[in-house]
Amino acid sequence: MAQSGFINYFRNIYEAAVSIAKGMRITLKTFFSKPVTVQYPEENPAFTAEEFSRLYSGPLKPLSGRYRGFLTVQMDICTACEACARACPIACIAIEHVKGERTKVKSRLDAKETPKLRYATKFDIDIGKCMYCGLCVEPCPTGAIYFTRTFEGASYDPGELILHFVNEEEANRLKEIARKLEEDTKKADDKGAM
């Protein structure tokens, strides 16, 4: 220290006063700004942007539309092609299917028509295993499988984390239709053979 102690003494006081004032200015600014906290159960970041901005006035934004929450499947346009199950690196998608009426379904994304002749009787996604990589979403020809913005799925039972997209009733109905179709084709085949 080249300076004399006396000058240093007053410089210390000056610097203390200035730095305290600086710090107190910052805290006062924060004091008058809006809190950042999202009051979670009431203000859910998964809400739509309008609803979220109605409830919450801070600087944070709701979840992006591309947020990868739980997977969901729109069963009426699913062609049970199993492209998603094959794409899944950890095999958390399980699909079983039967043949059904030949129809055409419109893609969710670009309204392009795709023929549909297979119907899933089981479409389970183990969301506990899912790592939200999005590889299943990409190959889907109709955009039936996609991410939602839901993220609340805590459970005491790991079994509850397996999402079933086809219920038993529906599966039985489809199996029945498939059985009838098979019988019909068999009859037709028999006739043709004769």
Added chain:
Amino acid sequence: MKEFADIIRNALPVFKSIPDALYYGIWMLLVAGALLGVVSVIAGITSWVERRVAGRMMSRFGPNRVGPQGSLQWIADGIKCLLKEDLIPALADKPLFRLAPYIVFAGMFATWVVFPFSKKIIVADLNIGILYVLAVSSLVVIGILMAGWASNNKWSLLGAMRAVAQIVSYEVPSVLAVLSVVLVSGTLSMQGIVEHQRGGSGVLRWNIFHDPFLFIAFFVFFIAQIAEGNRTPFDLPEAESELVAGYSTEYSGMRFVMFYFAEWANLFVIGAVSSTLFFGGWEGPFIAGIHWFILKSCFFVFLLMWIRWTLPRLRVDQLMTLSWKYLTPFAFVCLVGAAAWILFLPDRYFMGMLK
């Protein structure tokens, strides 16, 4: 309050037959009870306000669930602490351990006696008012040391030792700063100090504007008071990152609350003493009265919270340096300066600009 008691006694003949000792004794109990109620409510509300202020200063909400804006949080916390188990360590000095929180609280509570809330509202206008405040608030030191010693715990004892060293060191600049006010006012009475700051020029008569020495004395006094109240940035006795909770480590339940009760009420005490000595007490523009006293004190309470949530804690050596190398010399300069001022410029005030 004695005048008020006399007025009632003279007005109602029923009271005249009661002996003096009994009448005034009951009266004292009533006033003390009322004051205790006020202090409790102020301490409780301060605890909630402090947490709210702390929250906002950190960009969060603070307690906002119990009652509107969380305003009943302090009642919920009080009830919770009342219901908690009151633990006493097996190796503690039990009588001292039990007694300590109440001594701390009593030391803080007794200072309220001389606060001039307004011209009429004062429990007792002692002619040694400010000396009484300084003397009685020193009782807190004994309580804290008692708590630290009786806990039979290293953290507690270290915290208590630090508290005592700190409070004793900061008593010096604090008292010297008060002394310069007393020199200018010519009285020790709290009412007398306020009366001295009254006059035609209103705000300009306040002691803080009286002369440059009193202006500095205020900052010396205020810093010393923060340190005596064990508030951040001088919260070494409780330094949670070093000493768990300092002298209150072993306390639980209601006894623990007593310490914090005293600390929160002490915020208002600091505010009240500061506003009485330097900011004209209940005197203020438009109508003088209790509202000005409360307003000024609340401003200081906010200022203390603001400082607390801004500044980091000092080191022990820095603490002592600040007291002995900075505050004490300045307090001496202020004392001598104020004495010279009243010798050479006896009737001038507002930095010597007005007469």
